[in-house]
Amino acid sequence: MHLYIHIPFCKQACHYCDFHFSTNTANKRAVVEAIAREIVLRQAYLPDGDMQTIYFGGGTPSMLDEAELNFLLETIHRQFRVAPNAEITLEANPDDLNAATLQMFSQAGINRLSIGIQSFHEPHLRFMNRAHSALEAEQCVRLAQHAGIDNISIDLIYAIPSENHAILQSDLSKAFTLGVPHISAYCLTIEPQTAFGSWLKKKKIQPIEEEYAAQQFEILVGSLRENGYEQYEISNFARNGHYSNHNSSYWKQHPYLGVGPSAHSYNGASREYNISNNAKYLQAIQNSIIPAMIETLSPADQTNEYLLTGLRTKWGVQLQKLEVLSAGRFALQAGDELGRMTRKGWIREDAGILLLTQAGKLFADRIASDLFID
Ligand code: SF4
The missing domain is CATH 3.20.20.70 (Aldolase class I)
Structure with missing residues (x-):
């Protein structure tokens, strides 16, 4: 935790x-x-x-x-x-x-x-x-x-x-x-x-x-x-x-709790965003209300978030987890793009894990967003 x-x-x-x-x-x-x-x-x-x-x-x-x-x-x-x-x-x-x-x-x-x-x-x-x-x-x-x-x-x-x-x-x-x-x-x-x-x-x-x-x-x-x-x-x-x-x-997408004005929380299924205003935050908490906007994450959201954060790390992203998060749609939707990225030398696969190459690290966020599914 x-x-x-x-x-x-x-x-x-x-x-x-x-x-x-x-x-x-x-x-x-x-x-x-x-x-x-x-x-x-x-x-x-x-x-x-x-x-x-x-x-x-x-x-x-x-x-x-x-x-x-x-x-x-x-x-x-x-x-x-x-x-x-x-x-x-x-x-x-x-x-x-x-x-x-x-x-x-x-x-x-x-x-x-x-x-x-x-x-x-x-x-x-x-x-x-x-x-x-x-x-x-x-x-x-x-x-x-x-x-x-x-x-x-x-x-x-x-x-x-x-x-x-x-x-x-x-x-x-x-x-x-x-x-x-x-x-x-x-x-x-x-x-x-x-x-x-x-x-x-x-x-x-x-x-x-x-x-x-x-x-x-x-x-x-x-x-x-x-x-x-x-x-x-x-x-x-x-x-x-x-x-x-x-x-x-x-x-690694572990659950966390964020407290205080503008803090975010994540429990695996949704994200919560606390209000970014000190006075409004104070007023709500004094009335025992959590002033947070809740966003339920769809399979596409979960897949895309995993790509965006995971690809930036040395641990990369697991292809199998992408399939689970996307309800079996990742390879279908992003397979061609993944092939192009691999041929460009920006991404490589190692035992079922996708990793950015040194050249790919220059464009990490762009590569992730090009692999996003909808
Ligand atoms: S304004 Fe405050 S939070 Fe922002 S970089 Fe400066 S010290 Fe850090």
């Missing part, structure tokens, strides 16, 4: 971000109390079993104070059986990490940090409106390691407009020097409802060129491979098997 907790607050809006968050923290305590109440209301959502992973995401969960974090964790432990070796991750921003907060997180039971570094290059941090400096980005990882939290993931963003690839290479070198066991690397995308989206409309910035993004991706993958990181998902790299168990559970 897996639990996601969305903490919908940030200090400031990064120019690229379209996640749900608010910079007004006046009702932070009330939202935390509502999330705890939702955990109680949703206790029966998941089938019986130990909670294997707990993930505090956001927003910026490192903005939780000691009382708020402990209150949420105590509620979780009261409502669920948490496995003794459960992976408990907290997303943190460098500017929130110091010796005192790191000790507090560790004492609360956080055993994995996912740090939103994005870049070690000061002008890139300013361009994206990150709240931390390049120096803080570097120092916080060392501080965390010093505090005994070794299971660290850092987020990096690539394809940030730049004259050449030197800054990306320098970002990667810094990450390697720090010796973190996990790196998530995401391509900069310009979403309409963001500052970058509005600048693009006003032509204050240029769109990210596909070719430049592809070159950066190749540099990134090659460099990570040379330094001992395994690409176990298109955007996720681990050394010595330090995979994110929580995110892997999404990709």
Whole structure:
């Protein structure tokens, strides 16, 4: 069983971000109390079993104070059986990490940090409106390691407009020097409802060129491979098997419960999407109503979701499972397209499992959507 907790607050809006968050923290305590109440209301959502992973995401969960974090964790432990070796991750921003907060997180039971570094290059941090400096980005990882939290993931963003690839290479070198066991690397995308989206409309910035993004991706993958990181998902790299168990559970389609504004849940048959509005979320939970939209998944939805997430991973997708999910329609509908992809060298079959080739990884989402059934 897996639990996601969305903490919908940030200090400031990064120019690229379209996640749900608010910079007004006046009702932070009330939202935390509502999330705890939702955990109680949703206790029966998941089938019986130990909670294997707990993930505090956001927003910026490192903005939780000691009382708020402990209150949420105590509620979780009261409502669920948490496995003794459960992976408990907290997303943190460098500017929130110091010796005192790191000790507090560790004492609360956080055993994995996912740090939103994005870049070690000061002008890139300013361009994206990150709240931390390049120096803080570097120092916080060392501080965390010093505090005994070794299971660290850092987020990096690539394809940030730049004259050449030197800054990306320098970002990667810094990450390697720090010796973190996990790196998530995401391509900069310009979403309409963001500052970058509005600048693009006003032509204050240029769109990210596909070719430049592809070159950066190749540099990134090659460099990570040379330094001992395994690409176990298109955007996720681990050394010595330090995979994110929580995110892997999404990709393997295990059931999970998501609580908090904008959180999603999945039980194998349907997905639920909590409302992305803190005030409305608060009001509903105070009336014991879960403010979620429920989407029942058809056989085609289940097949297509499995393709979209599974093909991105090193575990690939099982042909037999595709047939079961699609009620026997996958080969009939997608067989020709699959043949074309195989001949192009983008996909290969190994003992009944479909896997992307290195060339195919450049077009993972397009390949999956071309194989979608209806
Ligand atoms: S990227 Fe993270 S810190 Fe920045 S606005 Fe989005 S959720 Fe907040």
